[in-house]
Amino acid sequence: MMLSSVSLLLISLPIYYVITSFYGLWKNVQKAKKSGLPYVIVRRRLLKRLIRKYPDAWVTRKYLLPVASLLIPEWTLQHGYGLFRKFGDTFMTVTPANCHIWIADRHVISQVSSRREDFPKPAWMYRTVNIFGRNVVTTEGAEWRLHRKITAPSFGDRNNSLVFKETIRQGLQMLRKWTGDDGAGNITIKDVLGDTMRLSLHVISGAGFGVPLQWPGTAEDAEIIHPVGSNSLNRHSLSFKDALAGLLHNLWLVLIFPKWLLRNAPFRWAKKAAQAAVEYETYMDELFAEKKREAIAGEKADGMDIMGALVKNSYGPESRINQSTGKSLLGDIERQTLSDSEILGNAFMFLLAGHETSAGALHYGMTFLALYPEAQRQLQADIDRIFGDRPVEEWDYNRDVTAMQNSMIAAVMHEELRMVPPVINIPKQVSDHQDQAVMVDGKQTLWPKGAVISLCAYAIHRNPKYWPSTGKSKVTGQQDDLEDFMPKRWLSEGREETRQEISGEDEEPMDKDAGRLFHPLKGSYIPFSDGARSCLGKRFAQVEIMILLALIFRKYSVELAVDEAASDEEISRMGPNEKIRLYDAQRAISRTVIRNCSMVRLTIQIRSAYVPIRLVPRGEERFVNLLDH
């Protein structure tokens, strides 16, 4: 009897699975038909079987393989804009589980990002990241509005000038590591990403939390382990820096498993993850207590770090908060302050949101500049024009940031973020409440409630309808150069015509500060997303990236390291043609590494392989001075 119930269950489970999966698919196909969008049915098993059976058939090459590509969540990374050419700039994939809308059309992206209530962020995806408190990234609706209203002012000009100063301080230390104490350079730097990660972590620590960190090997860096607050008696087992780095390094473990489980697990890596998380929390509590004390006493009004600004907002003289309970004196709706736990939750999110993104951008930026010497020379010319011989101590936030925004420095940054936006597909969803009408190519479509949406930054940044090409590609041989790193496409001289031609309409430029630069049409350039939920740290990141480029390239050029192919001595004996051949071969290798090893976790990064580089003093280049592009 018992056996027959078990066998009945074993037989009925697969039947149940098949029926629900077919029913799910049928239902979703009906929704797709009703929507009016082009759609593609994606069934993993069926596709695999057909491709295996008919690998060379015309239909496999023409249709099945492209559809199979859509099964990989990050397919845009492999295909860029390619599959949109085939399926349309806005199309839907349908599986038994869901309908997923992929967008590389700027008008559609603009509609989605401006109708925040109709197309919210799928906040459930971010739930695990609430471990240190609710925050601006993981919330939606009225709760998000409150977080955004209160946190946004802390990213103002006072904080940006702190980012400016802190990036200079940190950048000089990174340069010392890259070029040696004597600044002579020509040292092979293998793990560039490791260093840009450290740099962005330190900048957030300084400008985000008010805790300045030092690079290893600097005179001030004693790796001191002590509490960050003046009144704390805590004993720490990790330095603040190691706690931050350890937490970020082990983030997935900490997000998935409770700390007690990690602490008691019989693995060293698990214990280390728990230790970093506990230490991070203790440091943050100390920091919070210190900032609260300062806010109540009315101290430290200037040079505001982000967390300091949030605590001051809650506990400063103008706040409406019960100082002992930390609770707002106003009701939940009209309150203007965040609770203690919300401040700590936001602080953690700033750390997370601003760390990998900026570090990855700097890493790709350095690599692309080594690959494209012409861009590097244009960058250096503008740095000379803006900064001349002025010593770094005289660089000025108000004056220099505006100048940089209208120069090749910004063009290099924008082009890097066009080529590799750190978040390649920005997730949204159709609200669960009702289907939503959206204009697509001049036709009204109806998007099913609950459908998943991806704003495909990586693909739309390659959509030839929106991007001017500077000519035929010198690298890929394609008619346009949208796969090439060409910062000069951002210089707007002679570009206005192209823009009118493309758009046929006159729109507000996206970034009004960038006067001399090409203005992408609204919705076509979205590295920082768009609309109300766009990146809060955009200016923070832009200041950081531009300052670092200026700091490095005012004195140095970057070259790919060719150590694997030739020694320094062999290179010194080579003539120009031999050097060009050697460098070209290295460029080909590096391009393959970038293509094959760029992967997405939280953000896109080159993983499991390196593109080593060297900084060489300007005028002492061995290769890039010989190449005209």
Ligand code: HEM
């Ligand atoms: C190159 C650097 C950066 C890029 C490309 C970038 C990109 C983005 C993108 C695409 C989003 C939207 C994500 C989504 O909707 O799922 C976002 C949101 C956000 N970013 Fe950044 N980010 C960068 C640096 C930073 C920095 C340095 C900070 C803070 C220190 C920061 C803080 C935030 C916050 C708080 C949000 C959430 C805003 C909201 O939902 O209201 N980001 N960022």
